[in-house]
Amino acid sequence: MSSVTKGAPIKGAVSASSATPVGKEESRVVSNFIRQIIDADNASGKHGGKVITRFPPEPNGYLHIGHAKSICLNFGLAKDYAGVCHLRFDDTNPVKEDIEYEESIKEMVQWLGFSFKDHLFYASDYFDTLYAFAQHFIERGLAYVDSQSAEEMRVNRGTLTEPGVDSPFRNRSAEESLRLFDEMKRGLHADGTHILRLKIDMASPNINLRDPAIYRIRHTGHHRTGNKWCVYPMYDYTHCISDALERITHSLCTLEFEAHRPLYDWVLERLVESGKLPAPNPQQIEFARLNLSYTVMSKRKLLELVEKGYVDGWDDPRFWTLAGLRRRGFTPASIRLFAERAGVSKAHQWIDMGDLERALRDDLDAVAARGMAVLDPIRVVIENYPEGQFEECSAPVHPHDESRGKRSFKFCREVFIERDDFMENPVKGFFRLVPGGEVRLRHAFIIKCERIEKDAEGNVTTIYASYDPATKSGTGGRNVKGAIHWVGKADGIQAEVRLYDRLFNVENPDAGEGDYKDYLNPHSLKLVRAWLEPSLASARPDQSYQFERNGYFTPDRKLSQPGALVFNRAVTLKDGWKPV
Numbered sequence: 001m002s003s004v005t006k007g008a009p010i011k012g013a014v015s016a017s018s019a020t021p022v023g024k025e026e027s028r029v030v031s032n033f034i035r036q037i038i039d040a041d042n043a044s045g046k047h048g049g050k051v052i053t054r055f056p057p058e059p060n061g062y063l064h065i066g067h068a069k070s071i072c073l074n075f076g077l078a079k080d081y082a083g084v085c086h087l088r089f090d091d092t093n094p095v096k097e098d099i100e101y102e103e104s105i106k107e108m109v110q111w112l113g114f115s116f117k118d119h120l121f122y123a124s125d126y127f128d129t130l131y132a133f134a135q136h137f138i139e140r141g142l143a144y145v146d147s148q149s150a151e152e153m154r155v156n157r158g159t160l161t162e163p164g165v166d167s168p169f170r171n172r173s174a175e176e177s178l179r180l181f182d183e184m185k186r187g188l189h190a191d192g193t194h195i196l197r198l199k200i201d202m203a204s205p206n207i208n209l210r211d212p213a214i215y216r217i218r219h220t221g222h223h224r225t226g227n228k229w230c231v232y233p234m235y236d237y238t239h240c241i242s243d244a245l246e247r248i249t250h251s252l253c254t255l256e257f258e259a260h261r262p263l264y265d266w267v268l269e270r271l272v273e274s275g276k277l278p279a280p281n282p283q284q285i286e287f288a289r290l291n292l293s294y295t296v297m298s299k300r301k302l303l304e305l306v307e308k309g310y311v312d313g314w315d316d317p318r319f320w321t322l323a324g325l326r327r328r329g330f331t332p333a334s335i336r337l338f339a340e341r342a343g344v345s346k347a348h349q350w351i352d353m354g355d356l357e358r359a360l361r362d363d364l365d366a367v368a369a370r371g372m373a374v375l376d377p378i379r380v381v382i383e384n385y386p387e388g389q390f391e392e393c394s395a396p397v398h399p400h401d402e403s404r405g406k407r408s409f410k411f412c413r414e415v416f417i418e419r420d421d422f423m424e425n426p427v428k429g430f431f432r433l434v435p436g437g438e439v440r441l442r443h444a445f446i447i448k449c450e451r452i453e454k455d456a457e458g459n460v461t462t463i464y465a466s467y468d469p470a471t472k473s474g475t476g477g478r479n480v481k482g483a484i485h486w487v488g489k490a491d492g493i494q495a496e497v498r499l500y501d502r503l504f505n506v507e508n509p510d511a512g513e514g515d516y517k518d519y520l521n522p523h524s525l526k527l528v529r530a531w532l533e534p535s536l537a538s539a540r541p542d543q544s545y546q547f548e549r550n551g552y553f554t555p556d557r558k559l560s561q562p563g564a565l566v567f568n569r570a571v572t573l574k575d576g577w578k579p580v
């Protein structure tokens, strides 16, 4: 558990981005303890120089940013060592699993840029083998059917300080256990009446070795095996055998499985011993989970947020699910960059949300097309510019890449500027538009505020201005200190823009006294009606734009339509996010 207090800065939160060159994904390889193990294995020839890793999700939820770390690590190592990485669905719990989850997991792994074409596996494909191996364990006197109730089993398991107590069924003959196991399989017994356990050591200081359950009765259909089975193998038993059957060399998992490793090895060693599996066994290696500030990672909590409608589905753009991040406008490259910077270690890892946002900016700055959009428009009438006329203006699609050409838009009598680019009573150091003052409309002319009009409440409704025709951008005329973005009414388009704040208003929603949901931020979504320059009319989801001075935006893949665009702001331009 983390020692983070709610609202307080997270101790030990690392900002790993400083050492990284901006604007491109790292290509240099940073060594870590897992690479050192692989290098040593390659040097000794342990696995014949092969590297086969796997990403083994349970299809019981959508992938989140923590999974992305594991995906990038497993697929990344396979790539760097010219090996392969398997995508394996750990689909042993028919009650919680669903084809919808499976499909979304496949889609997201591919979206991240990884291929599992000929390396897609399912634990359920091993059900026959797992069953046969279980019979083998019974025959060797290494497993037995236990008929205690769940409550008796729980009590007899002991505690961290007290050894467990042998089940009265522990010395059941192999014949009897085999018969009962067969009856369990044939559906003759109800859920919970019998369970198959390994016979290891009820007094072991490691609770995982106190005769762990490996098969239970579940009269439930499975989304892949249908009604074939009513006994299902448990996770620990399935996982190590699946790894071994696929000849995984390095089985990477998160730290909470460290105490399960002796069980992993116990099962595999016995199967190798009796010639059921070839040596050497895969090596389980544990690394620290990724935790991200302002989020919760538990699948149960993510499901609750979805089911109770706190978010708008699994792909809500405020969510740190990969589907949500994609919809928000995060790119695969930015997530790979983030995972790379987060690194791998055995120490508890809290990463600041700002690091994820920085990775996106670092990716997009070099690639995103530019555009102007006014998010909180105020009308400016340029009185010395004739009605019905316009002046063609242009700007580069990308300021550092001329080959991408130019975008154009029309300067005209009526334009929109950002409400907070005008101040009636300016504070010191405000260089934008003020009464009687001048400002440059980017890529166009200098204008001067002549007078303003207000409504009954005193809000400015229209700014009346004049322009200086001798100041068109690029013609070498005079300049002024401030330059602001704008959109002309002649060719501007209107769109809905969604501005997001963090979903929680404390850094660690799990560490507070109350329920994590008490810390939901009620102001995490703000909709605005914006004016956009015409080049943005052709924007499509999966394309990112920098709206000058406002951040990075992308059309919403669910809601945006040609002619009725809806943009999400993925991230602001500067670090140090401020509430919207």
Ligand code: ATP
Binding pocket: 055, 056, 057, 058, 059, 060, 065, 066, 067, 069, 070, 252, 253, 254, 288, 289, 290, 291, 297, 299
């Ligand atoms: P649960 O097992 O409780 O359903 P889980 O988050 O472990 O949840 P899995 O589907 O088992 O979900 O995860 C697949 C893989 O992703 C596992 O190998 C797991 O170790 C890894 N993983 C999950 N969460 C994180 C995280 N926050 N950081 C790094 N790796 C993670």
Ligand code: MG
Binding pocket: 058
């Ligand atoms: Mg898991």
